[in-house]
Amino acid sequence: MDEALFLSGLLAAGIRLATPIALAAIGETISQRAGVINVGIEGIMLVGAFVAVLVTVSSGSPWAGLAAAILSGAAMGAIHAVFTVRLKAEQIVSGIALLFLGIGLSGYGFRLTLAQGGTAVQVPGFRELDLFGLAGVPIVGPILFGQHALIYLAVIGAALLAFMLSSTRLGLMIKAAGDYPQALDAAGGAVDRVRFLCVMASGAFAAAGGAFLSTAQLWGFVENMTAGRGFLAISCVVFARWNPLGAIVAALGFGIADALQIRMQAGYPGVPYQFFVIAPYVVAIVSLALASRGSRMPAALGTAFSPQR
Amino acid sequence: MLKLMTGTAIVLALMAGTAIAETKKIALVLPGPVTDGTFNSAANKGIEAAKAKYDIEVVVRENTDFAQIQDVLRSYAEEGYDMIIGHGFQFAEPVMEIHAEFPDTWFVVNTAQVAAAPNVASFDNRWGDAGYMAGAVAGLYTKSGTIGHIGAIPVPVIEDYNKGFEAGAKSMRPEVKVLSAYVGSFSDIARGAEITTSLIEQGADVVTSTGNENVVGTIQAAQKAGVQAIGTAFDSQAMAPETIITTALINMDVNIDLAVGRLIDGSLKPESYVLGLNENGIGLAPFRDFESKISAEDMARIQAMMKEFADGTLPPK
Numbered sequence: 351m352d353e354a355l356f357l358s359g360l361l362a363a364g365i366r367l368a369t370p371i372a373l374a375a376i377g378e379t380i381s382q383r384a385g386v387i388n389v390g391i392e393g394i395m396l397v398g399a400f401v402a403v404l405v406t407v408s409s410g411s412p413w414a415g416l417a418a419a420i421l422s423g424a425a426m427g428a429i430h431a432v433f434t435v436r437l438k439a440e441q442i443v444s445g446i447a448l449l450f451l452g453i454g455l456s457g458y459g460f461r462l463t464l465a466q467g468g469t470a471v472q473v474p475g476f477r478e479l480d481l482f483g484l485a486g487v488p489i490v491g492p493i494l495f496g497q498h499a500l501i502y503l504a505v506i507g508a509a510l511l512a513f514m515l516s517s518t519r520l521g522l523m524i525k526a527a528g529d530y531p532q533a534l535d536a537a538g539g540a541v542d543r544v545r546f547l548c549v550m551a552s553g554a555f556a557a558a559g560g561a562f563l564s565t566a567q568l569w570g571f572v573e574n575m576t577a578g579r580g581f582l583a584i585s586c587v588v589f590a591r592w593n594p595l596g597a598i599v600a601a602l603g604f605g606i607a608d609a610l611q612i613r614m615q616a617g618y619p620g621v622p623y624q625f626f627v628i629a630p631y632v633v634a635i636v637s638l639a640l641a642s643r644g645s646r647m648p649a650a651l652g653t654a655f656s657p658q659r
Numbered sequence: 660m661l662k663l664m665t666g667t668a669i670v671l672a673l674m675a676g677t678a679i680a681e682t683k684k685i686a687l688v689l690p691g692p693v694t695d696g697t698f699n700s701a702a703n704k705g706i707e708a709a710k711a712k713y714d715i716e717v718v719v720r721e722n723t724d725f726a727q728i729q730d731v732l733r734s735y736a737e738e739g740y741d742m743i744i745g746h747g748f749q750f751a752e753p754v755m756e757i758h759a760e761f762p763d764t765w766f767v768v769n770t771a772q773v774a775a776a777p778n779v780a781s782f783d784n785r786w787g788d789a790g791y792m793a794g795a796v797a798g799l800y801t802k803s804g805t806i807g808h809i810g811a812i813p814v815p816v817i818e819d820y821n822k823g824f825e826a827g828a829k830s831m832r833p834e835v836k837v838l839s840a841y842v843g844s845f846s847d848i849a850r851g852a853e854i855t856t857s858l859i860e861q862g863a864d865v866v867t868s869t870g871n872e873n874v875v876g877t878i879q880a881a882q883k884a885g886v887q888a889i890g891t892a893f894d895s896q897a898m899a900p901e902t903i904i905t906t907a908l909i910n911m912d913v914n915i916d917l918a919v920g921r922l923i924d925g926s927l928k929p930e931s932y933v934l935g936l937n938e939n940g941i942g943l944a945p946f947r948d949f950e951s952k953i954s955a956e957d958m959a960r961i962q963a964m965m966k967e968f969a970d971g972t973l974p975p976k
Contacts, residue, residue, distance in 0.1 A: 359860040363853050370849075457692065465694040567849050568879055572872040573692045577847035612854045615840040616807070616861060623813065627843035 358489040360609050365493065366567050368598075368605025369501050370395065370559035370576070374583035375590070375597035376508050377555025381427075383515060383592055384548035385528035385650045386434055389445030391556040392580025393452020394426040398557025399564035400456035403473055403571040404463055412476045412565045416500070416558065423557020424550045426452065431549040435542050438654035449580075457573040464571065473569035476500065498566040500558065504598065507555075511594040524548055528648030531655040541655045556580065582634060589637050591646060600637070607633045683922060685709075686735040686743045687719045687915070688728070688750070691845065695871045697892045698911070702746045702769070705912030709919045729753040736761035742922050744769065744915065748815060754779055765927060767918045769911065770816050772931040781931040782914035783816075784940040786869075788974050790820035792943050793889045793907035794827025795964050797865040798835045799957040800887060800904060807838040807858035809877050811845045811870025820869050820891070820907075826975065831960065838863055842873045851876030859884045867891060867907070878902060894944040906944035913939050936968045 374391050381388045388394075398419040406415030426448065433444040464471050478485070478496050485496030515521040523544050526534035531541040559579070564571050582604060583597075590596025611626040618626075685706070693703040703719060710717050718740075723731055728750060735743045736757070743764060745754055748771035758766045758779045768781040790808075797806040808824050810817040825837045838858045842851045851873030855866055859880065867889040868877035874891060875898075881888040882902045890896065890906030913934060921927035934940020943965065946953065953961075967973040 355860070359857065363856060367849070367853060457694075461694060563849055568852055568876060570848075570875060570879070572696070572846065572848055572875065573694060574846050575848055575872070577844055577850070608850070609853065609857070612840065612850070612857045613861075615854075616838045616858060619839060623841040623843070627841070 354489050356613070358492060360613060361493050361606065362497075363609035363612070364602065364606030365497060365501060366605070367608045368601040368603075369498070369504060370563045370567070371579050371583045371586060371604060372508070372598045372601035373500075373504050373559030373562060374556040374580055375586040375601050376504065376511060376594045377552035377559075378583055378587045379590070379592055379594045379597050380511065380524070380548045380555070381552035382587055382651055383528045383648055384524045384545045385531060385648055385653070385655070386431070386545050386549050386552075387441045387445060387652050388427070388430055388448070388549060388552050388556075389442055389581075389584065390426075390430060390448025390452065391552065391583060392576055392578070393449040393456075394423050394553050394556040395560035395563070395576045395580050396452045396456040396574070397426055398423045398560030399575060400459055400560075400571050401557070402561035402565045403471075404459070406473055406475060406565050407464065407471055410474055412474065415565055416561045419557045419561035420554045423553040423555070423560075425553070426557070427550040427553020428546075430553070431546040434654065435545045435549065438656065441652050441654075453574065456571075460571055460573060471570070473565060475565040475569035498562070500562045500566055504558075508594040508598050515594070525648070527655075528650055531650050532657075535655070535657050541657075545655070556583075559583070585634050585638055588647075589634075592648060603637070604630050604634055681714065683713075683715045683741040683919075684739065685715050685717050685919060685922075686740045687717065688723050688731055688735075688743065688745050689719065689721045690723055690725075690747045690749065691871050692721050693719065695846075696895060697874050698871045699746065701893050701909070701911040702744075702915060705915035706744075708912055709915055712916070713919055713923055715919060715923075725749055729757060732766070733757060733761075736764045740764055742767060742918065744918060746911075747771075751781070765922060769914050772933065774929045774931045776929045778929065780918070780927055780929055782918055782940075783931060783933050784909045784911070784914065785933060785935040785974075786816040786909065786941075787819035787823035788935055788968060789891070789907040789909055789941040790823025790869075791827035791830075791974055792823075792941075792964070792968070793820075793867050793891070793905075794824035794829075794837070795831045796827075796905055796943070796961060797824070797867065797889055798828030798831035799960065800953065801832075801835065801863075801865045803862050803864045804832070804834065805836040805838065805862035805864065807840070807855070807861075807863035807866045809851060809854050809858065809866065809868040809873070810839070810841045811851075811868075811873045812843060813841055817869045823974070824867060827964075830964075836862070842870065842876075845871040845873060848872045848876035848879075852880040855880035856884065859886055865889065865904070890944070896944065896947060900948055904949045905946050908942040908944055910934075910940055910942065936965070 401422040402415040402419040405418035406412045433439040434441045481495040527544040586600035589600040607630040611629040615626045687706045689699045691699040744767045746769045750768045751771040751773040754766045766779045828835045855877040864886045868874045882899045892909040894906045896903045
């Protein structure tokens with residue numbers, strides 16, 4: 351029974367740790383499938399985390415906070431899109447600028463608003479659900495039925511996106527924008543418009559990931575609280591070969607590895623803690639190295655589109 | 660008329676000029692943001708209090724990476740600051756490297772023990788003693804017999820606290836099980852919370868945490884799980900009144916007040932000042948709501964321990 355409890359705690363923690371990364375990775379997948387790299391999602395996550403807390407505190411509803419975060423994320427995405435899609439700026443450079451913009455905006459906004467009082471504000475954040483009253487069932491209950499609403503929404507969202515990419519006209523247009531924009535253009539599709547919307551969507555998902563961190567997993571904002579999760583999300587995209595469902599699996603793998611190292615640490619006090627802390631990153635690097643073999647990157651990824659007329 | 664105004668302006672400027680000449684210029688260099696609610700907030704509050712108390716001009720620099728430290732120190736020294744306070748043991752090495760070039764500037768390092776003539780002093784708090792007090796309270800309060808400490812990164816002061824925590828707990832309850840784990844980051848509050856949750860799953864019902872923002876993660880995880888926490892450094896009981904039993908105080912404002920006060924009255928020496936309970940460098944915050952939840956007998960043992968720290972019987976040599 352002890353092993354069962356250990357396993358259930360491990361998986362539940364793994365899922366919580368994976369969710370912000372998974373949401374950001376889903377967004378990054380859409381953007382990259384359309385041909386635009388967004389390395390600034392870490393900054394967007396921070397803005398999402400801050401806006402979610404701010405609006406949750408002022409409105410009393412975490413759903414309002416989530417909605418506001420998603421809007422702010424889409425707006426951040428639009429900034430990236432203006433530079434990379436409209437003005438054809440170098441995507442990595444614009445993404446890095448976005449990263450610093452996000453760090454600055456969220457930190458400064460926090461100081462202007464919630465940090466004023468000096469004491470921590472109470473955030474009426476999300477609570478875990480109890481679907482069908484089954485969350486109390488031993489072991490599987492908390493994992494399958496007792497998670498945060500956002501986790502179910504992330505899985506549903508990824509499934510819908512995977513379907514959209516593989517089986518719809520819009521999906522085809524997105525893939526064409528990333529793989530062979532000239533063809534999409536020749537067929538009368540608006541490459542830049544598709545890309546613009548996909549980058550905005552990536553911002554919305556990243557901000558939702560930030561909102562999960564600050565209003566579900568924790569209730570509160572601190573500067574730089576994403577601690578590199580946006581970059582892990584980018585590596586999940588590559589590992590999952592640009593498939594949104596795969597990105598969730600990759601994020602979950604990372605989350606469980608992290609949850610496992612956390613539990614191993616206390617069990618083996620003799621081993622230097624650094625070995626445990628780096629474990630999830632080693633998993634990420636090794637799996638990236640394995641996955642990059644035979645990977646199929648969107649052919650026009652990272653390049654601005656200019657019609658050849 | 661214009662002449663008169665210009666004349667007044669010049670006189671005013673001269674008066675202001677002489678006033679500034681006497682005002683000491685102090686730079687506080689922080690490794691993190693002033694909004695972290697612990698280590699950096701405490702220093703900022705300390706310098707704010709000093710600004711109100713003494714005639715000083717203060718500049719606070721936040722988020723200073725290790726790699727930037729030397730350049731930052733150098734630029735303040737070149738601008739003629741009278742004292743530069745580096746908040747954290749990581750400032751010790753860069754300070755030692757450059758202090759000789761700027762003999763007119765005092766370099767003060769917090770939470771480290773370094774000193775060099777003519778102008779390097781340090782103020783450290785007895786983190787190990789603070790940990791011992793936290794451990795004693797945790798050892799008396801725990802019902803499961805398991806308690807936990809979640810540190811950010813095992814830097815010297817956090818390791819001292821960790822050792823003290825275990826020793827303090829065992830002094831009250833020799834069979835207590837003390838779990839310990841590290842976050843690997845000062846700012847990753849989500850991971851801090853998850854590590855705390857894992858220790859709670861392993862049976863810990865009183866937890867404590869050291870570092871910066873990660874401490875908030877521990878307190879929230881304890882709050883959600885309905886177990887108790889002991890705060891560190893900064894009395895933040897208002898954040899979770901039903902969760903936080905007490906706080907092992909590290910009074911960073913006292914370090915800063917001493918440094919500034921001694922600079923102004925000229926008694927600052929190139930020494931390392933170590934601040935314990937009697938110097939008000941550490942302490943235990945009021946128990947407030949928990950006063951009634953701790954038995955009179957346990958409370959007497961806590962008070963006896965505090966007395967032993969005051970008269971020097973503790974810490975164990």
